[in-house]
Amino acid sequence: MLDFLQMLVSGVAVGSSYALVGLAMVIIYKTSEVPNFAQGEMALISSFFTFMLLEQCGFPYYAAFPLALLFAVLLGFFLEFTVLRRAKDPNILGMIAITIGIEMILLGLVSWKFGADPKTLPFPISPYDSIALGEVFISALEALTVGVALVIMLILFIFFRFSKLGVAMKATQQNDTAARLMGIRTNRILMFTWGVSSLVGCVAGLLISPITMQPYMMWDPLLKGFAAAVMGGMTSLPGAVLGAYLLGIIENLFGGYVSIEFKSVVAFAIIVLVLCIKPSGLFARHYVKKV
Amino acid sequence: MSFFKVCNLSISFGGLAALNDVSFEVQKGQIFAIIGPNGAGKTTLFNCINGIYTPDEGEVFFKDQKINGLRPDRIARLGIARTFQNIELFNHMNTMENLMLGRHLHMKSNLFRGVGMWGPHSFAGQEEIAHRRKVEEIIDFLGLQSARNQPVGGLPYGTQKQIELGRALASEPEFLLLDEPCAGMNAEEKQDMIFWIKDIQDELGITILLIEHDMNMVMDISDHILAINFGGMITEGTPSDVQKHPEVLKAYLGEEDGEGSA
Amino acid sequence: MKKKALLRAAAVVAMVCGLVWNAMAEEGVSDTEIHIGQWGPQTGPAAAWGSVARGTDAYFKMINAEGGINGRKLIHHMFDDAYNPAKTKAGVKELQEGTGMFAWVSGVGTAPGLAVRDYLMERQIPWIGPSSGSLHWIDPASKYLFPIYPLYYIEAKALVRHAVKDLGLKQVAIAYQNDDYGKNGVQGAKAELAQHGLQVVAEVPVEVKDTDMKPHVMQLRKSDADTVLLWVSPVHAVKIVGTSKAMNFTPQWMSTSTCSDFPLMMHISKGLWEGVIAATFAELPDADHPLLQKYQKDAYGKFAAKDERWGLFYYAGILFAEPLVEAIRRCGQDLTRERVVSELEGLKNFRGIGGEISYGPLDTAKAYETRQGMKEVFLVKCLKDGKAEKLSDWMAIQYP
Numbered sequence: 001m002l003d004f005l006q007m008l009v010s011g012v013a014v015g016s017s018y019a020l021v022g023l024a025m026v027i028i029y030k031t032s033e034v035p036n037f038a039q040g041e042m043a044l045i046s047s048f049f050t051f052m053l054l055e056q057c058g059f060p061y062y063a064a065f066p067l068a069l070l071f072a073v074l075l076g077f078f079l080e081f082t083v084l085r086r087a088k089d090p091n092i093l094g095m096i097a098i099t100i101g102i103e104m105i106l107l108g109l110v111s112w113k114f115g116a117d118p119k120t121l122p123f124p125i126s127p128y129d130s131i132a133l134g135e136v137f138i139s140a141l142e143a144l145t146v147g148v149a150l151v152i153m154l155i156l157f158i159f160f161r162f163s164k165l166g167v168a169m170k171a172t173q174q175n176d177t178a179a180r181l182m183g184i185r186t187n188r189i190l191m192f193t194w195g196v197s198s199l200v201g202c203v204a205g206l207l208i209s210p211i212t213m214q215p216y217m218m219w220d221p222l223l224k225g226f227a228a229a230v231m232g233g234m235t236s237l238p239g240a241v242l243g244a245y246l247l248g249i250i251e252n253l254f255g256g257y258v259s260i261e262f263k264s265v266v267a268f269a270i271i272v273l274v275l276c277i278k279p280s281g282l283f284a285r286h287y288v289k290k291v
Numbered sequence: 292m293s294f295f296k297v298c299n300l301s302i303s304f305g306g307l308a309a310l311n312d313v314s315f316e317v318q319k320g321q322i323f324a325i326i327g328p329n330g331a332g333k334t335t336l337f338n339c340i341n342g343i344y345t346p347d348e349g350e351v352f353f354k355d356q357k358i359n360g361l362r363p364d365r366i367a368r369l370g371i372a373r374t375f376q377n378i379e380l381f382n383h384m385n386t387m388e389n390l391m392l393g394r395h396l397h398m399k400s401n402l403f404r405g406v407g408m409w410g411p412h413s414f415a416g417q418e419e420i421a422h423r424r425k426v427e428e429i430i431d432f433l434g435l436q437s438a439r440n441q442p443v444g445g446l447p448y449g450t451q452k453q454i455e456l457g458r459a460l461a462s463e464p465e466f467l468l469l470d471e472p473c474a475g476m477n478a479e480e481k482q483d484m485i486f487w488i489k490d491i492q493d494e495l496g497i498t499i500l501l502i503e504h505d506m507n508m509v510m511d512i513s514d515h516i517l518a519i520n521f522g523g524m525i526t527e528g529t530p531s532d533v534q535k536h537p538e539v540l541k542a543y544l545g546e547e548d549g550e551g552s553a
Numbered sequence: 554m555k556k557k558a559l560l561r562a563a564a565v566v567a568m569v570c571g572l573v574w575n576a577m578a579e580e581g582v583s584d585t586e587i588h589i590g591q592w593g594p595q596t597g598p599a600a601a602w603g604s605v606a607r608g609t610d611a612y613f614k615m616i617n618a619e620g621g622i623n624g625r626k627l628i629h630h631m632f633d634d635a636y637n638p639a640k641t642k643a644g645v646k647e648l649q650e651g652t653g654m655f656a657w658v659s660g661v662g663t664a665p666g667l668a669v670r671d672y673l674m675e676r677q678i679p680w681i682g683p684s685s686g687s688l689h690w691i692d693p694a695s696k697y698l699f700p701i702y703p704l705y706y707i708e709a710k711a712l713v714r715h716a717v718k719d720l721g722l723k724q725v726a727i728a729y730q731n732d733d734y735g736k737n738g739v740q741g742a743k744a745e746l747a748q749h750g751l752q753v754v755a756e757v758p759v760e761v762k763d764t765d766m767k768p769h770v771m772q773l774r775k776s777d778a779d780t781v782l783l784w785v786s787p788v789h790a791v792k793i794v795g796t797s798k799a800m801n802f803t804p805q806w807m808s809t810s811t812c813s814d815f816p817l818m819m820h821i822s823k824g825l826w827e828g829v830i831a832a833t834f835a836e837l838p839d840a841d842h843p844l845l846q847k848y849q850k851d852a853y854g855k856f857a858a859k860d861e862r863w864g865l866f867y868y869a870g871i872l873f874a875e876p877l878v879e880a881i882r883r884c885g886q887d888l889t890r891e892r893v894v895s896e897l898e899g900l901k902n903f904r905g906i907g908g909e910i911s912y913g914p915l916d917t918a919k920a921y922e923t924r925q926g927m928k929e930v931f932l933v934k935c936l937k938d939g940k941a942e943k944l945s946d947w948m949a950i951q952y953p
Contacts, residue, residue: 116600130799139799183396255768
């Protein structure tokens with residue numbers, strides 16, 4: 001029983017970092033229907049930027065973290081403005097290919113600038129201190145990640161639901177042409193989307209980096225975050241978060257009770273299963289792909 | 292001051308001329324109809340007017356301001372709204388939300404103010420109330436009460452056409468482009484639509500540019516008609532003038548053709 | 554028919570001539586140059602081991618700066634294979650068939666190495682010092698392959714022996730990377746435990762792609778292990794130790810030479826690596842060892858890139874090349890592949906900056922004795938400042 005509880009808690013903890021990446025992907029998908037595979041590397045470069053500020057330039061935390069978030073937003077703006085917007089006659093497949101291209105360029109950039117030795121991001125909270133809930137343990141960093149993921153989800157949810165910009169984003173996703181005729185500057189909406197998404201991804205990166213950072217650190221969270229988003233139907237923010245928690249818990253239970261060797265494969269089995277059985281996602285309400 | 296003017300407009304796609312040297316002028320308060328067979332270039336003309344396409348040559352003026360080359364959202368902000376032949380609604384939103392998006396360009400609260408919508412007395416709250424009132428007027432006007440809270444994707448075709456009209460009205464345009472507003476409607480719905488279009492002209496004082504296939508309707512409500520074919524102008528004038536033109540006769544009266552087909 | 558026979562004869566003549574010509578001037582050797590190839594991941598998931606090739610490079614440059622070997626300069630051809638066996642194979646072929654290498658040195662990784670072993674062995678090209686302690690290099694043994702890196706197998710034996718005999722620990726568990734590297738460790742640990750009448754209390758596989766170590770740590774914790782061997786990558790090792798600390802599980806951690814670069818490990822673990830015991834095969838970076846200090850001064854000091862670190866894997870690149878350099882030196886002017894092989898086989902108790910290296914004329918029944926170069930390791934414990942405390946002298950260990 002204790003083991004089971006520990007697995008649940010651990011699942012939620014690890015699910016939180018998947019959730020943040022999943023949220024970042026959903027934000028872009030919601031407005032442009034493009035799964036952004038550069039998401040992980042955008043977070044990566046922002047995290048290494050933070051590392052540079054803290055380790056190499058000697059910035060204090062209170063300056064480095066806000067600067068990192070600002071950097072992430074500008075990076076999102078920059079990529080949308082200089083790369084994606086330039087795509088001629090864009091279609092979804094082309095856009096996906098572009099995001100993969102960006103992914104490789106950013107990865108190369110980080111490897112070149114910072115080398116391959118593993119590093120660790122200085123952080124106010126030690127990733128190895130833990131909070132004990134009775135006999136169940138969660139590390140302080142994980143607790144923080146859980147909290148941050150929930151808060152970000154809540155803010156985004158409210159924002160999309162109620163703000164004028166959120167509604168405009170939704171309109172852009174559902175019908176780009178009509179949105180423009182409503183006086184919505186869809187270009188700017190897309191740019192803004194990329195900024196927000198990059199910001200959320202950066203938060204995920206910053207919460208992963210205090211353990212170890214290396215150029216490939218975002219691959220796994222990206223794939224898991226994507227799996228979570230797919231489970232949630234790709235357009236639902238709470239869906240992505242629930243999907244991420246579910247995935248984290250399933251992984252932990254599977255590792256604990258079935259086979260630790262195939263734990264990592266579970267995520268992909270789930271993607272396939274969901275796409276076969278309920279392609280609109282487990283938590284989608286009425287999403288139907290428009291033709 | 293001329294209200295709306297198109298001068299020598301041409302556009303071609305892959306060497307194929309879709310519009311060739313089209314010019315006309317719409318007076319304020321008119322219902323101006325464009326007729327022509329399928330593929331004549333009517334919808335292309337609309338797309339050039341509201342900025343979806345950029346014409347190769349020629350110019351478009353709205354209240355003496357050149358508008359060709361502007362982005363669709365800028366043109367919308369100048370007071371030109373439109374509907375589509377194939378209905379372009381936000382399918383997963385309900386009627387209310389669709390109409391509220393029509394108000395989008397009148398909303399002043401930006402991101403930060405929008406986030407600060409705490410209660411009915413805040414700035415954003417006040418604004419929201421005003422916009423909702425306007426949208427309710429339109430819902431009453433078009434008789435859309437029963438569809439108010441339903442996702443529009445699942446509503447009947449005729450109702451969707453009405454909602455699209457409503458959304459265009461919600462933006463309080465001065466100039467309204469209607470692309471086959473009656474296509475696919477039954478006789479009763481058509482009758483309603485004709486009334487509304489007339490009401491829009493009379494009560495709201497909105498100038499209307501209209502594409503329609505139904506000759507009876509066009510002759511009934513239009514003040515001025517332009518007939519085009521193969522991207523070029525055939526004739527222009529009052530309904531009775533245009534009706535007598537041989538090519539119009541050939542296209543519409545000689546052949547049983549063309550109601551509502553896309 | 555006649556024509557065909559003629560062609561065949563011509564081909565044979567050409568081949569014989571080729572062989573004779575080869576014997577006169579060996580491929581990759583001229584009066585002034587010796588071409589030596591090496592792959593090493595400078596990019597990709599294993600790029601942290603890229604320093605091995607850079608260490609070898611600086612070592613060769615140092616030798617050249619000191620006049621080369623018997624009047625010949627070492628021309629080092631290294632390429633980045635990104636730890637991708639397909640790229641390793643393509644790169645080796647390209648260099649071998651394009652420029653022509655006399656021999657190959659080091660080369661990071663078991664999988665990349667396995668991808669080119671048959672290619673090199675079929676062409677009778679010497680390959681010295683693959684940078685991994687895999688059993689594959691001696692099982693089966695090959696005439697032209699001279700491994701140096703002590704087997705992961707004996708590292709595991711040495712660690713377990715220390716735990717059981719010196720520390721009195723009996724509950725040994727192992728977390729291992731689910732591949733050749735990890736499984737060699739499990740084999741060694743089990744063999745040594747069996748000698749003491751013990752068994753491993755838990756074997757937990759870690760997939761290379763895993764990032765969340767909690768399920769693994771839960772299994773380790775459940776086994777009540779007092780000692781845990783970490784046969785995983787440095788990043789996984791740090792995550793396991795850290796997660797365990799967060800879950801109040803603090804056994805004696807032991808790890809392989811792969812994780813024995815203590816300054817690096819201390820840094821990325823934020824200090825958690827303190828107290829971890831590891832096996833290692835080369836002198837410590839700050840050891841009072843004249844040869845090592847010379848390398849630090851003349852190879853690293855003069856030829857390393859500005860941000861290069863004087864770490865274990867950097868000078869391991871030197872260590873893996875020392876026997877080849879020694880053999881070439883002993884050849885004198887008569888530098889052929891066969892001669893190099895016989896000189897290598899004649900190496901006995903050769904000591905550079907690592908353990909003793911000995912080979913013998915190939916005897917497949919005694920593959921370990923005649924082809925495994927280094928057969929000893931020593932144990933170190935990580936101290937607070939990232940320095941290492943020597944726990945043992947060189948321990949020679951037998952296989953199997």
